Amino acid sequence: MLKYNNRIVITGGSGRFANAFKKIEVNTSLKLYYPEKNKLDIMNIKSIQKYLKHIKPKYLIHLAGLSRPMNIHERDIAQSIDKNIIGTANITKICSKLNIKLIYISTCYVYPGLKGNYSEKSSLYPINNYAWSKLGGECSVMLYKNSLILRTSVTEKPFIHKKAFYDFKTNFIFHEDLVTKIIKIKDKKGILNIGGKSQSVYDFAKKYNPKIKKASARKMFGKKMPLNITMNIDKFKKLTND
Numbered sequence: 525m526l527k528y529n530n531r532i533v534i535t536g537g538s539g540r541f542a543n544a545f546k547k548i549e550v551n552t553s554l555k556l557y558y559p560e561k562n563k564l565d566i567m568n569i570k571s572i573q574k575y576l577k578h579i580k581p582k583y584l585i586h587l588a589g590l591s592r593p594m595n596i597h598e599r600d601i602a603q604s605i606d607k608n609i610i611g612t613a614n615i616t617k618i619c620s621k622l623n624i625k626l627i628y629i630s631t632c633y634v635y636p637g638l639k640g641n642y643s644e645k646s647s648l649y650p651i652n653n654y655a656w657s658k659l660g661g662e663c664s665v666m667l668y669k670n671s672l673i674l675r676t677s678v679t680e681k682p683f684i685h686k687k688a689f690y691d692f693k694t695n696f697i698f699h700e701d702l703v704t705k706i707i708k709i710k711d712k713k714g715i716l717n718i719g720g721k722s723q724s725v726y727d728f729a730k731k732y733n734p735k736i737k738k739a740s741a742r743k744m745f746g747k748k749m750p751l752n753i754t755m756n757i758d759k760f761k762k763l764t765n766d
């Protein structure tokens with residue numbers, strides 16, 4: 525299939541992450557397409573194929589799926605399996621058939637969250653069902669070599685909460701700050717940890733809201749809650765010259 529090098533299809537066009545792509549004029553030479561479910565349904569192979577054959581993109585950024593609330597993945601495992609595992613497998617099959625570069629947004633929660641500083645080669649032990657469903661998606665994407673898996677930790681701008689965890693560390697980055705970086709590295713392949721500096725959610729949030737109050741993740745979620753989900757993002761920093 526002849527492809528347009530400047531075309532990127534973004535699945536999950538009505539979602540939070542996709543909205544950040546829409547807000548930012550990433551690069552005027554790129555043309556971004558945001559199909560909604562009625563045009564590209566990740567549960568329907570034929571609709572995926574029909575849409576992609578029509579648009580002929582070089583890249584597809586896969587954002588469609590089930591994300592929040594996090595506990596929906598414990599309450600409704602059928603939906604979690606369908607959207608995040610089977611839906612991603614469907615997308616992978618068609619991208620592979622049409623040789624479209626697939627960029628899959630995964631999560632830092634595939635790491636165990638105990639010691640922190642996890643590199644792309646660290647052992648995985650997803651912390652909850654959401655993370656297992658994202659790892660399920662990663663498994664199909666890994667079979668297709670023209671792909672990039674991005675493990676990340678994102679939050680909405682402005683930081684909406686009045687309290688932030690001082691005892692939970694991650695690599696929070698705002699969606700808006702991440703999307704331009706994703707565009708920059710779109711030609712890379714393999715697995716990449718991406719995000720901001722390793723720090724507590726409180727330290728991240730207080731830069732934007734000095735009045736923010738402290739809260740304890742340990743107190744709120746109990747002993748089983750992994751408290752250090754930080755990733756080593758050196759590879760990503762080198763690639764983006766940050």
Ligand SMILES: NC(=O)c1ccc[n+]([C@@H]2O[C@H](COP(=O)([O-])OP(=O)(O)OC[C@H]3O[C@@H](n4cnc5c(N)ncnc54)[C@H](OP(=O)(O)O)[C@@H]3O)[C@@H](O)[C@H]2O)c1
Nearest residue numbers: 536537538539540541561565566587588589591629630678
């Ligand atoms: N937000 C984060 O902090 C974060 C962090 C790491 C990774 N991620 C990943 O990034 C991706 C996007 O996250 P998000 O926060 O933007 O999620 P979101 O706001 O829940 O958006 C999900 C999108 O998927 C669409 N969708 C659902 N079922 C579909 C189907 N069968 N066919 C086509 N589209 C379908 C939804 O459309 P409808 O609304 O029409 O159902 C919606 O546009 C997810 O895969 C998530 O796991 C997010």
